[in-house]
Amino acid sequence: MWRADRCVRASSRQQYLYWIARFRRYCNALGLDETDELTRDGIRRFQVWYAHSRGITTANLALASSSLRSLHRVYEIVGTPLPPWGAVERRPSPVTAVLRDYAVHLGQHRGNPEITVRKKLCHVGKLLEHLSRSGKSWRQLSLPDIDAFLIECARRFARSTTADIASTVRSFARFLLASGRIRADLADAVISPVQPRFERPRRALPWEDVQRLLRAVDTSTARGLRDHALLSMMSTYGLGAGEVIGLQLQHIDWNAGTLQMFRPKTGVSFLLPLLPPVAKVLARYLRHGRPAHTPTRHVFVQMKVPFGALVASSAVRHILIKHAALAGIQAPYLGSHVLRHSNAARQLDIGTKARVLSDLLGHRDPESVSAYVRIATQSLREVSLPVPR
Known part of the structure; x- marks a missing residue:
């Protein structure tokens, strides 16, 4: 067995x-x-x-x-009756009343998904730790304290990360003001590093490397069948890690030939056609790779007892890095979004209109697709430009 x-x-x-x-x-x-x-x-x-x-x-x-x-x-x-293996481990809730209220505010009033709420609570936790070293709490929060905190962050983190933390501090200050906890409006005076749009192109693999990556997966094992189906879906549809690991069995309509997907970042559901190559690798994985008697209806599960759902993008990143190494792919960056970026570049290469691509990728801002133009190198090579005299 x-x-x-x-x-x-x-x-x-x-x-x-x-x-x-x-x-x-x-x-x-x-x-x-x-x-x-x-x-x-x-x-x-x-x-x-x-x-x-x-x-x-x-x-x-x-x-x-x-x-x-x-x-x-x-x-x-x-079928032997057994006591449960153990209680389900739940994420600890925020330990202070102000953080609990802030979490509710982010989720219920701002519409932030759980992953964003956790990230912002982590940022605020860093701010509160910084204040506590000076014997202060959020009640004594002032602009010099915020400036000192962000300067400290700038020394420790990348500019993009510091800018993200500054955005959270601004959000937290607005919450404190709106809830009557502080009287001064600090949010508008929070200064964060300038992050030029599209300063660094999206990281993508040449399409030949994407195909080589998929061919390198050993589909003679259950784990290989899972990895091949997961990576095939991501490269075919340009899905992010959160979208693909959120897929559940009831979201696949084999008769209608559709996939119901959910974008955790925006909370939007959307339908995709179940393309024959994807249907083939999915069916093979579900029949011969996905363990029976799993405790979840998620399609992609861990290959170790108790076979729970993949719950973080880091799991997808590890899968990608593993098979990229086997394929001999040398890339400066292999994050969980690299196949999404590769798909976007490929779509532009074959002539997909920017507006259509923006809708396919689920961008709120249509101009976000401009970032991918910088990695669609094949299309740019074919553009004829006048030679200046």
Whole structure:
């Protein structure tokens, strides 16, 4: 089962069986029910017992946990009643009332998605830490404090990051004023670094490299089928990481031949045609790659127990970097958006109108597509310009 479910190697299976035997010996010795102890807390108790009996630390027993988590999955698949593995870990809510209210303000009144709310709370947390070093809180916030904080940020972060933090500080100051927490209007006086539009072209791969990347994925494994389907969708439609990892099974209409996608940044849903090449790789992944009995309806899941959804763009970036290295692609930057940028450049190369491309990419500002003109090098080479005399 482990071979079919997780493509586990023979050496790993031997390790699993070793720890399962040790765990069963432990349960028999203490008169415990094996299935009752197959929880996160139960495994921790086993690790402590085993470490104490061997005179080692539990830090060396990570493989025991993954082995017994796999045993838990075996029992789930065969239908054995089991206690839940562990409580769902939730993100901690902001610890102070002002941050909780600010989070509500961003989500409910400003319409910011959760990922943006978390980012802004992180920025404000840095500001509050800066104030606390001077024995102050947001109640004593002043322009000199903000200036000193942003100067400190400028020394530590890139200009674009500092500008983003300054935007959050401006937003937080407006919130404090609107909620009656401060009396001075500080927002308009917040100075941030100037970030020229399109100062740096979007990073993109030549289309030949995109095709080479897809060919380099080993589709003989479940993980390879997942990666190939994910990267194919991103390169074909120009999807961002958040859009592709948000896709769920009910969003695929096989009869109508459509995909219902959701843009987490703007909160907009949109339909895409389910193109035959994409339908083929998706169907192959869903039939032969995606593990059965997953706890989520997300299409793209982690290839380790408990097979939860991919939840961050960093997972997509790691997938991309891995297969780019296998394909021998040397690029100065391989972020999760590089295939989106590559698709945009390709669309311009084949003659797609800028306005149409802007709609396809979901830009609020049609002029945003101007950034991609600087990477559509093939089209620019074919433009004939008069030679000045």
